[in-house]
Amino acid sequence: xxxxxxxxxxxxxxxxxxxxxxxxxxxxxxxxxxxxxxxxxxxxxxxxxxxxxxxxxxxxxxxxxxxxxxxxxxxxxxxxxxxxxxxxxxxxxxxxxxxxxxxxxxxxxxxxxxxxxxxxxxxxxxxxxxxxxxxxxxxxxxxxxxxxxxxxxxxxxxxxxxxxxxxxxxxxxxxxxxxxxxxxxxxxxxxxxxxxxxxxxxxxxxxxxxxxxxxxxxxxxxxxxxxxxxxxxxxxxxxxxxxxxxxxxxxxxxxxxxxxxxxxxxxxxxxxxxxxxxxxxxxxxxxxxxxxxxxxxxxxxxxxxxxxxxxxxxxxxxxxxxxxxxxxxxx
Amino acid sequence: xxxxxxxxxxxxxxxxxxxxxxxxxxxxxxxxxxxxxxxxxxxxxxxxxxxxxxxxxxxxxxxxxxxxxxxxxxxxxxxxxxxxxxxxxxxxxxxxxxxxxxxxxxxxxxxxxxxxxxxxxxxxxxxxxxxxxxxxxxxxxxxxxxxxxxxxxxxxxxxxxxxxxxxxxxxxxxxxxxxxxxxxxxxxxxxxxxxxxxxxxxxxxxxxxxxxxxxxxxxxxxxxxxxxxxxxxxxxxxxxxxxxxxxxxxxxxxxxxxxxxxxxxxxxxxxxxxxxxxx
Ligand SMILES: Nc1ncnc2c1ncn2[C@@H]1O[C@H](COP(=O)(O)OP(=O)(O)OP(=O)(O)O)[C@@H](O)[C@H]1O
Ligand SMILES: Nc1ncnc2c1ncn2[C@@H]1O[C@H](COP(=O)(O)OP(=O)(O)OP(=O)(O)O)[C@@H](O)[C@H]1O
Ligand code: SF4
Ligand SMILES: [Mg+2]
Ligand SMILES: [Mg+2]
Numbered sequence: 001x002x003x004x005x006x007x008x009x010x011x012x013x014x015x016x017x018x019x020x021x022x023x024x025x026x027x028x029x030x031x032x033x034x035x036x037x038x039x040x041x042x043x044x045x046x047x048x049x050x051x052x053x054x055x056x057x058x059x060x061x062x063x064x065x066x067x068x069x070x071x072x073x074x075x076x077x078x079x080x081x082x083x084x085x086x087x088x089x090x091x092x093x094x095x096x097x098x099x100x101x102x103x104x105x106x107x108x109x110x111x112x113x114x115x116x117x118x119x120x121x122x123x124x125x126x127x128x129x130x131x132x133x134x135x136x137x138x139x140x141x142x143x144x145x146x147x148x149x150x151x152x153x154x155x156x157x158x159x160x161x162x163x164x165x166x167x168x169x170x171x172x173x174x175x176x177x178x179x180x181x182x183x184x185x186x187x188x189x190x191x192x193x194x195x196x197x198x199x200x201x202x203x204x205x206x207x208x209x210x211x212x213x214x215x216x217x218x219x220x221x222x223x224x225x226x227x228x229x230x231x232x233x234x235x236x237x238x239x240x241x242x243x244x245x246x247x248x249x250x251x252x253x254x255x256x257x258x259x260x261x262x263x264x265x266x267x268x269x270x271x272x273x274x275x276x277x278x279x280x281x282x283x284x285x286x287x288x289x290x291x292x293x294x295x296x297x298x299x300x301x302x303x304x305x306x307x308x309x310x311x312x313x314x315x316x317x318x319x320x321x322x323x324x325x326x327x328x329x330x331x
Numbered sequence: 332x333x334x335x336x337x338x339x340x341x342x343x344x345x346x347x348x349x350x351x352x353x354x355x356x357x358x359x360x361x362x363x364x365x366x367x368x369x370x371x372x373x374x375x376x377x378x379x380x381x382x383x384x385x386x387x388x389x390x391x392x393x394x395x396x397x398x399x400x401x402x403x404x405x406x407x408x409x410x411x412x413x414x415x416x417x418x419x420x421x422x423x424x425x426x427x428x429x430x431x432x433x434x435x436x437x438x439x440x441x442x443x444x445x446x447x448x449x450x451x452x453x454x455x456x457x458x459x460x461x462x463x464x465x466x467x468x469x470x471x472x473x474x475x476x477x478x479x480x481x482x483x484x485x486x487x488x489x490x491x492x493x494x495x496x497x498x499x500x501x502x503x504x505x506x507x508x509x510x511x512x513x514x515x516x517x518x519x520x521x522x523x524x525x526x527x528x529x530x531x532x533x534x535x536x537x538x539x540x541x542x543x544x545x546x547x548x549x550x551x552x553x554x555x556x557x558x559x560x561x562x563x564x565x566x567x568x569x570x571x572x573x574x575x576x577x578x579x580x581x582x583x584x585x586x587x588x589x590x591x592x593x594x595x596x597x598x599x600x601x602x603x604x605x606x607x608x609x610x
Binding site for chain 2 (some may be wrong): 043044045156157158183185186187188189190191194195198213214215216217218219220221239240243244253254255257258259260271272273274275278279
């Protein structure tokens with residue numbers, strides 16, 4: 001971790017996010033190298049957005065952060081609000097889950113982008129406006145000169161999402177966090193937006209943290225993936241390994257729940273595998289592994305003691321990790 | 332749905348639209364200019380037979396939701412007919428209209444916004460019976476329906492915010508089942524849900540079609556989700572039906588340009604791992 005000469009785009013150590021009452025993120029650690037792309041998946045309420053908001057210094061009132069978030073030579077956890085605010089949009093930026101509520105409804109979209117550029121680069125109005133048009137062109141948006149003058153409600157959902165991405169990319173940040181950037185879009189627009197984000201991140205050399213519950217998006221966009229369950233990372237590793245040979249039973253369940261043209265419809269009698277039950281509420285987590293009430297492989301040990309990542313020599317927090325075909329054959 | 336068709340292939344359609352068209356007036360561009368018109372539905376023929384599950388797919392803005400508004404009788408078509416059990420629902424008389432309204436029920440995309448947050452679940456479930464003025468043992472009906480969707484009766488006393496998205500969608504399905512419908516129309520019922528919960532809801536819809544002999548009209552952007560739930564799929568584009576077929580045939584051999592675009596845009600984990608998903 002420390003041998004590489006280049007610092008990481010971000011290094012998160014034992015991040016805890018709580019409001020005194022409940023703990024939404026319970027000790028999360030990961031690193032994303034410069035230009036790296038990590039996916040964060042997990043069920044609704046597992047703490048993905050809270051992790052992202054902690055990184056941005058944008059947690060809702062009453063929530064606080066413990067642990068370290070190392071980025072651009074500083075620990076963000078110890079930074080003042082003012083210092084954090086001057087970073088947002090500059091060294092790290094975020095595309096939010098809901099573009100309509102995160103764009104200002106009464107300001108033209110072009111002004112919103114160019115003010116980000118002016119604030120962080122000190123460019124004058126003319127330069128910033130020219131850069132804005134350029135960005136909008138890169139986003140493959142129609143009629144850029146006209147579009148900058150539109151208000152958020154005057155453009156379609158897919159166009160708005162691309163404006164958000166343009167804004168996040170405006171100042172060539174080291175890290176871009178994208179929280180469910182395409183859930184509201186139809187498949188054709190979704191693919192277009194993902195392609196744009198993909199190319200823009202690559203061209204800028206930015207690192208990407210992609211948050212979604214959509215596994216195909218992670219497979220298309222990321223090189224590593226972290227799977228969250230009830231506030232913890234339960235499995236982490238290269239996408240190719242985790243998706244081909246999941247070790248944690250929750251990861252396996254997620255992959256099996258995915259409808260694909262291979263597991264459906266040949267005779268119509270197929271059924272999707274679904275994970276029984278639901279995510280436990282944060283205020284009454286089961287002891288031991290939080291997944292144990294839903295896990296087909298749970299034993300007494302799982303119900304008593306919480307497994308840590310790597311406790312079995314694999315990058316899954318599981319007492320009985322799923323064996324690979326190779327391991328099974330070796331027995 | 333299964334290899335053995337649960338209905339005779341020549342069965343009469345239960346719900347059908349014939350040559351349906353609808354035109355909307357858009358905003359004027361200038362003060363005295365004529366209002367531009369948009370043909371949102373253009374000569375649509377669509378039908379579902381008893382016990383059949385059909386899918387409806389198409390890009391955003393193609394007219395899917397507008398068509399469901401016609402199928403559920405929320406909106407009267409400008410041209411063409413909506414038939415329930417062979418009889419026009421707008422001219423077939425009051426008794427037939429009442430039968431139609433209780434027999435065709437709808438489940439919407441976002442269960443959080445389709446259930447009243449201030450109402451206990453039990454009250455929400457009774458609501459359709461009250462508004463359709465359906466008589467009978469309502470308490471027994473509630474328990475029967477809860478059982479069909481796999482919910483416990485202690486759900487009745489609770490409020491929507493106390494449930495997860497998947498449970499709320501079960502509640503929304505339960506509410507649609509209350510009047511004892513023959514046709515269930517689901518407009519993007521799982522796109523707001525997590526993958527693992529999606530699977531639970533899709534399996535539930537499939538079971539309801541099989542066990543209750545329901546007809547299902549299933550609307551979605553994602554062809555693989557539609558293919559899992561239905562045996563026949565209509566593809567819409569710009570207000571027209573451009574292709575109809577079995578899901579697998581549409582996937583393997585899409586004919587219409589709109590179908591090809593939809594099939595080409597479906598992302599899969601496999602394509603992602605192979606590095607070809609965004610090509
Ligand atoms: N403002 C808030 N006040 C109280 N609890 C909150 C607040 N925001 C989030 N939570 C709780 O924190 C936990 C983590 O939520 P978070 O938004 O991080 O989930 P997520 O993984 O992003 O889910 P989703 O996929 O639904 O976006 C959840 O249990 C949620 O109920
Ligand atoms: N009341 C209205 N007045 C004018 N135009 C309308 C009205 N309602 C819908 N439209 C237009 O009709 C077209 C079809 O809309 P509809 O909601 O049926 O699409 P859809 O296929 O359901 O799309 P989505 O997948 O985005 O839900 C769109 O171009 C829409 O802008
Ligand atoms: S630790 Fe036990 S309960 Fe948790 S995932 Fe592993 S086998 Fe299942
Ligand atoms: Mg979130
Ligand atoms: Mg719609």
